[in-house]
Amino acid sequence: MTSVLNIPRGPEDVTPTWLGAALGAGVDAVEVTPIGTGQTGATYRATVTYAQQSALPTTFAIKLPAQDDAVRERVALGYRSEVEFYTDVAEKVAIPVPGCFHSDITDDGTDFVLILADMAPAVQGDQIAGCSPVEARLAVEALAGLHGPSWCDGVWMQLSGIAMPKPGDKDAAKGMGDVCRMAADIVIGRLGSSISSEDQETLTAAMASVTDWLMAEPDRYALMHGDYRLDNMLFDPDRTRITVVDWQTVGIGLPARDLAYFTATSLESAVRAEIERDLVADYHRVLLGYGVEGYDLETCWADYRLGMVQAPLLVALGTAFASTTERGDQMMLAMLSRGCRAIRELGTLELVSSYR
The missing domain is CATH 3.90.1200 (Aminoglycoside 3'-phosphotransferase; Chain: A, domain 2)
Structure with missing residues (x-):
């Protein structure tokens, strides 16, 4: 699923306005903290406060590219692969993966975002x-x-x-x-x-x-x-x-x-x-x-x-x-x-x- 939203360049761009638009819900506040140790990507936990009661989760895992521009360019194919997996493949196979709430990627593959289910306490x-x-x-x-x-x-x-x-x-x-x-x-x-x-x-x-x-x-x-x-x-x-x-x-x-x-x-x-x-x-x-x-x-x-x-x-x-x-x-x-x-x-x- 490709959106018309801007793709966050870094965690500071995951604002209440952006996240609310991506989720289709009113978001009053969001706290973003790093998780994981990825070398080619960066993953964060977003803790969300909604404007009104919502059936959506209150935490998500948000995956963005590496914050090093040189790494982004080198592994753009990998970013394309991951977005394609969640959008076109995941529902057609039986391996257990996080649910995907939003995905987007630029044409050159160097910027992308995935909003995934937070699997904590796993x-x-x-x-x-x-x-x-x-x-x-x-x-x-x-x-x-x-x-x-x-x-x-x-x-x-x-x-x-x-x-x-x-x-x-x-x-x-x-x-x-x-x-x-x-x-x-x-x-x-x-x-x-x-x-x-x-x-x-x-x-x-x-x-x-x-x-x-x-x-x-x-x-x-x-x-x-x-x-x-x-x-x-x-x-x-x-x-x-x-x-x-x-x-x-x-x-x-x-x-x-x-x-x-x-x-x-x-x-x-x-x-x-x-x-x-x-x-x-x-x-x-x-x-x-x-x-x-x-x-x-x-x-x-x-x-x-x-x-x-x-x-x-x-x-x-x-x-x-x-x-x-x-x-x-x-x-x-x-x-x-x-x-x-x-x-x-x-x-x-x-x-x-x-x-x-």
Whole structure:
């Protein structure tokens, strides 16, 4: 839904007048406070006082671009992807996401706004600490609600905000492979002293395999979150419900890439190795419940092994090209170590080689 309202440049522009017009309600006052730790966007909680009694919530999450102009320009495609997801995709899939009350974006994609349901008291996952088996099960079952309803449906190829090469696009796969090789060199040059020699070798080899990896299994695809990890998940305090956020990296590709990326980066390695077979089985079971046919568990397991390259790929791109923070570096190092170990333990690079 596109509006004629001005898009807030920053939180100071989220005024009672603007918010009231966006919500279609009289607003007397609004208090805006920052929440979250996003590096490519900025999220705020808006606490609203209405002019008269309203059925609308009294708090919202408002998402705006990063306040750094250079970052805005670099990730404009991601902003377009997220707005497109909430306006054109969210109601057609079954993954749990916040409700969207208003969305708008400029033609060049550098300014946007989303007014989303405030999911408090749900709390954000901790990427560095990792999650519990209970949280992991919630995450993989929720993921099937994205992949199942979009399974091998070519209609999604028409989305304009796709962030990753589409299945079977050889030129795009080669271009991504070249970028990933460069990103690996940047990461090792900047953080190499904190990365084991074994992980450096795995990272370099994995990024060298990206072109072949992207061309593997092009006929099996679905909508992908693209960055399906703990920092992009909100858990209710009793751990019975999950909400998935941050849809700036929506793609179309081998569905198990999302699954593998989640387990590799969001679970401690020993926990991942102990429970991953069960998690893949849980995901597969729920996936079939959405009508997916001709996809047996062993093929799902093979796709899961193959999908592990998603972990170092996103870590390398994020580390090389996104703004850096101390926590961000710590997070990327933890994710890289876990992801590289998973690749070695599951024989992922050998599997990629079998497609050449």
